[in-house]
Amino acid sequence: MCCPYKNKEGLFLLATIRDVAKRASVSVSTASRILSNSTKEKYAEDTQVRVLRASVELGYRPNFAARALVSGNTRIVAAVFPRVYGDTPFTALASLQTLSGIEAYCSENGYHLLLSSPHIVEGQVDASFTNLLAGGYPTGIIIDSHFDIEPVMDVVKGFQVPTVVLGYYPYPHYLRSDNFVGGSLMMEHLLDLGHCHIGIIGLHEGVSEAAAQRLSGLKAACQARGVDYDSLPIVNGTFSADSGAAAARELLTKCPHITAIAAINDRMAMGAIRQLQDMGYRVPDQISVIGHDNLPQTNEFNPPLTTINTELSTWGGMAMDMLVELINGEQPEPIILQPRLKIRKSTAPCGDSGSD
Numbered sequence: 361m362c363c364p365y366k367n368k369e370g371l372f373l374l375a376t377i378r379d380v381a382k383r384a385s386v387s388v389s390t391a392s393r394i395l396s397n398s399t400k401e402k403y404a405e406d407t408q409v410r411v412l413r414a415s416v417e418l419g420y421r422p423n424f425a426a427r428a429l430v431s432g433n434t435r436i437v438a439a440v441f442p443r444v445y446g447d448t449p450f451t452a453l454a455s456l457q458t459l460s461g462i463e464a465y466c467s468e469n470g471y472h473l474l475l476s477s478p479h480i481v482e483g484q485v486d487a488s489f490t491n492l493l494a495g496g497y498p499t500g501i502i503i504d505s506h507f508d509i510e511p512v513m514d515v516v517k518g519f520q521v522p523t524v525v526l527g528y529y530p531y532p533h534y535l536r537s538d539n540f541v542g543g544s545l546m547m548e549h550l551l552d553l554g555h556c557h558i559g560i561i562g563l564h565e566g567v568s569e570a571a572a573q574r575l576s577g578l579k580a581a582c583q584a585r586g587v588d589y590d591s592l593p594i595v596n597g598t599f600s601a602d603s604g605a606a607a608a609r610e611l612l613t614k615c616p617h618i619t620a621i622a623a624i625n626d627r628m629a630m631g632a633i634r635q636l637q638d639m640g641y642r643v644p645d646q647i648s649v650i651g652h653d654n655l656p657q658t659n660e661f662n663p664p665l666t667t668i669n670t671e672l673s674t675w676g677g678m679a680m681d682m683l684v685e686l687i688n689g690e691q692p693e694p695i696i697l698q699p700r701l702k703i704r705k706s707t708a709p710c711g712d713s714g715s716d
Contacts, residue, residue, distance in 0.1 A: 375418035383414040395420075437466060437683065438474045438498035440489075440512065457656065458526065461676020462502060469684075474498060478512060485511045493519040500683045505529035506570055522686035524679045528569035533686060535679050535695040537670040539570045539652075542699040543577020545668055546622050546650050549701055551585050554710035555620040555648060559611040560594040561604055561628050568599075574624045574652060593618065597628045604628030605635035612639065619647060619710050626651035626658050626667055633661070633706065644708035654702055663705035670699045 381391035386407060394403060394411045414420075439462055459475070466473045474497065478489035489512070492498070498521055503509060505527035513531070516523055525531040550558055560578065563571040582589035593615045597603030604623055608631070611618060621636075623629035629651030633643050641647050643663060651658065651667040658665035678695060685692040 375415075375420040377420070379418055380411060380414045380420050383418065384410040386411060391415075433687065434472075434497060434499045435470060436472045436474050436498050437462065437680070438476050438492070438501045440476045440478065440501055440503040440516075457672040458504075458675040458679070461673060461678075462680055463676070465677050465680035469680075471680075480508075480511050483511055485515055490515050493521060500524075500687050502526065502679045502683060503529075505531075505534075506568055522683060524683045524686070526675065526679060528573070533682060533692060533694060535675060535682065535697070536570070537697045537699050539573035539699075540577040540580070542652055542668040542670065543574035543579075543624070544581040545577075545699065545701045546574070546624075546652060547578045547581035548585075549650060549666070549703070549707065550620045550622060550648065551581065551587065553620070553648065553707060556587065556710075557615070557618045558592055558620045558622060559608075559615060559618040560592055561607040561611070561621060561623040561632060562594050562596050563599065563624060564596045571624050578622060578624075597623075597631075599625055599627060601627045601631030601634070604631030606631075608632035608635040609639070612636070612641075620707070621647060621649045623649065623651050626653045626655045626665060629665055629667070629706075630658070630661055633663075633665070644706050645711070648707040648710075650707055659704070661706075666704045666707040667702050668699045669702045671697050 377392050377395070378388055380395070381388045384391060384407075386394075390403065390407070391411050391414075394408055395415060439459060459473075463473050465471070476489060476492060479486040493515060500522040501516060502524050503512065503516065503526065505513075505525045509529055513525075513529060523531070523533065525534040527534070527536050547558075560575075562575050565572065579589040582592070593611055595607040595610045597607045604627060607623075607628065608621060611621065621629075621632055623632055629649050633649050636643055636647055636649070643649055649665070651665050652670075653672065654667045654669040655672075658667050674697075682692045682695070
């Protein structure tokens with residue numbers, strides 16, 4: 361917003377670029393170019409000083425809305441993390457690390473972050489999200505596709521806004537971790553520690569492609585080591601800590617001889633550990649637990665969680681780099697990040713206490 365100043369009649373008005381140009385005795389275009397630093401032309405030093413002094417004296421602030429109308433670029437980025445509702449309501453988990461990276465990039469590069477969480481009910485997106493795009497507010501979109509976002513993408517595609525997708529939705533411009541490799545690393549670590557009685561906390565088929573890829577990685581690692589994956593007990597959760605706790609309880613009830621649990625995300629892994637501790641099991645002395653994602657709280661957990669580091673803290677900045685290239689008319693390559701094993705205190709070599 362422009363700042364008010366008093367005219368000759370003592371009335372407060374908003375300083376415009378025309379006011380600055382008049383006081384500095386230059387054209388409006390010259391004043392605009394000098395203040396926006398968008399010109400390659402060289403102006404005399406005294407001209408630049410006059411314009412800058414006039415802007416300060418009048419308290420001029422650029423009108424970003426007007427500038428957006430002229431340029432067609434609002435410099436507003438919409439971070440879209442859908443909320444999905446069905447028989448069992450749950451909220452699609454948006455990584456605070458990713459959002460933090462997006463916000464930091466925006467702050468440092470003159471963009472503005474708009475967080476949107478459109479409702480998806482029975483395959484339909486609420487009208488407010490469509491109205492947001494129809495109003496021309498976002499100049500670009502970053503969208504989390506770790507759940508079914510087909511209804512949201514149908515709307516986004518209709519407006520042809522530059523878009524970067526996080527996850528596995530089939531779209532030309534995406535950023536994701538190699539979840540197959542992540543799952544493989546999880547199982548390889550447990551097998552390297554000598555575990556063979558391993559319980560798995562998974563996710564129902566069709567809910568998340570990332571989860572499906574992690575499970576495929578677990579299976580491939582077993583096959584490579586001659587372990588019968590299909591004989592391993594598996595209980596499905598819902599990504600939440602409570603579901604991880606319930607899954608761990610069910611696993612131990614059905615298979616009390618297991619010595620390790622592989623949970624396909626950190627929240628379920630931490631829920632499982634709490635449940636095991638409540639049941640009197642020592643982690644990792646009796647049962648090792650590994651997760652996936654390397655959420656910030658995993659390092660402070662008791663015990664600190666062994667997990668797969670997917671570099672979530674870097675996602676926001678990299679997604680913004682891709683998006684800005686798209687906004688500028690370029691065609692960036694998609695990004696597939698290679699995860700790494702992060703060994704902490706929740707896993708240990710298999711002992712004799714859990715053996716047959």
